[in-house]
Amino acid sequence: MDPEKKQILIAAVIVVVVMALSIGTLVIMGRSADLVIGSKNFTESRLLAEIMAQLAERCTGIDVVRRELGSTGLCWDALGKGAIHAYPEYSGTLLTDILKQPPVADPRVALERVKSHLGIRPDLLLGHPFGLNDTYVLAMRADEAKRLHIAHISDLAQHADLIVGFTSEFNQRPDGWPGLAQHYGLHVDRPPVDLSPGHMYQAVRDGQVAVISAFSTDARLRQFALIALIDDRHFFPAYEALPVMRQDVLTKFPEVAKAWAELAGRIDDATMTELNQRVDGGGESVAHVAASFLDHLGLHAPSSLK
Numbered sequence: 001m002d003p004e005k006k007q008i009l010i011a012a013v014i015v016v017v018v019m020a021l022s023i024g025t026l027v028i029m030g031r032s033a034d035l036v037i038g039s040k041n042f043t044e045s046r047l048l049a050e051i052m053a054q055l056a057e058r059c060t061g062i063d064v065v066r067r068e069l070g071s072t073g074l075c076w077d078a079l080g081k082g083a084i085h086a087y088p089e090y091s092g093t094l095l096t097d098i099l100k101q102p103p104v105a106d107p108r109v110a111l112e113r114v115k116s117h118l119g120i121r122p123d124l125l126l127g128h129p130f131g132l133n134d135t136y137v138l139a140m141r142a143d144e145a146k147r148l149h150i151a152h153i154s155d156l157a158q159h160a161d162l163i164v165g166f167t168s169e170f171n172q173r174p175d176g177w178p179g180l181a182q183h184y185g186l187h188v189d190r191p192p193v194d195l196s197p198g199h200m201y202q203a204v205r206d207g208q209v210a211v212i213s214a215f216s217t218d219a220r221l222r223q224f225a226l227i228a229l230i231d232d233r234h235f236f237p238a239y240e241a242l243p244v245m246r247q248d249v250l251t252k253f254p255e256v257a258k259a260w261a262e263l264a265g266r267i268d269d270a271t272m273t274e275l276n277q278r279v280d281g282g283g284e285s286v287a288h289v290a291a292s293f294l295d296h297l298g299l300h301a302p303s304s305l306k
Contacts (some may be wrong), residue, residue, distance in 0.1 A: 103237030125244030219277030
């Protein structure tokens with residue numbers, strides 16, 4: 001075949017394939033669903049979103065679609081545009097990253113400020129907190145921290161040569177590295193390594209980095225023999241997990257908000273850590289862990305919510 005004709009044929013095939021994939025994506029994105037619940041790309045967010053989804057299905061029988069979106073910004077944007085109808089979020093993230101307000105350590109005060117600033121958004125509604133306060137922490141290998149005599153975040157000021165690794169989100173958020181470094185006067189000799197949430201723990205375990213950002217309820221802290229450095233100057237705000245919802249969907253399905261209210265205060269730090277461990281350490285699926293947790297609470301049939 002003539003080389004020129006061959007290139008034209010290849011280009012035509014590529015166009016057809018791209019169009020087919022695009023049409024398929026539109027069909028998937030456009031599938032009908034009564035409720036679409038989003039999540040971020042880490043275990044705890046997936047678990048909380050799945051618990052919300054399964055409970056909505058159990059109490060109403062409506063069609064619930066799960067959609068993992070990734071970052072806070074993507075979830076918030078999707079919620080505002082109606083691409084998703086609810087997702088689990090954290091009070092500290094809403095306050096600092098979304099509303100651009102100063103961090104607040106007191107959980108009650110932080111939540112009240114979020115509610116106050118979200119008052120200008122009648123299309124959105126905050127649910128009741130689940131019960132856990134999953135704050136950010138900086139973590140190191142326990143043996144390395146002991147060798148270097150590092151127990152507090154402020155101790156890092158004497159170790160600018162250490163390699164730190166964070167998620168891209170933590171490295172950009174005001175309640176992440178930029179604010180933390182300013183608050184503690186921290187400087188590092190080289191920019192933080194950009195790590196995915198799933199790879200951070202292996203990276204610090206294997207010595208690729210010395211310090212990572214983590215979550216206080218993440219069971220992998222114990223699994224990888226890490227310690228959380230003490231936030232001795234009280235920088236990290238409260239991060240109470242709670243559902244963020246669209247008002248129009250809850251007006252249509254008020255029983256969903258009623259069902260989610262049943263979760264208020266029933267997922268404390270220890271419980272969330274255990275659920276995370278079952279997925280990250282035990283290899284159970286997110287769907288199975290969520291289902292067994294709801295069964296344990298007795299939220300297994302519509303009648304249990306009446």
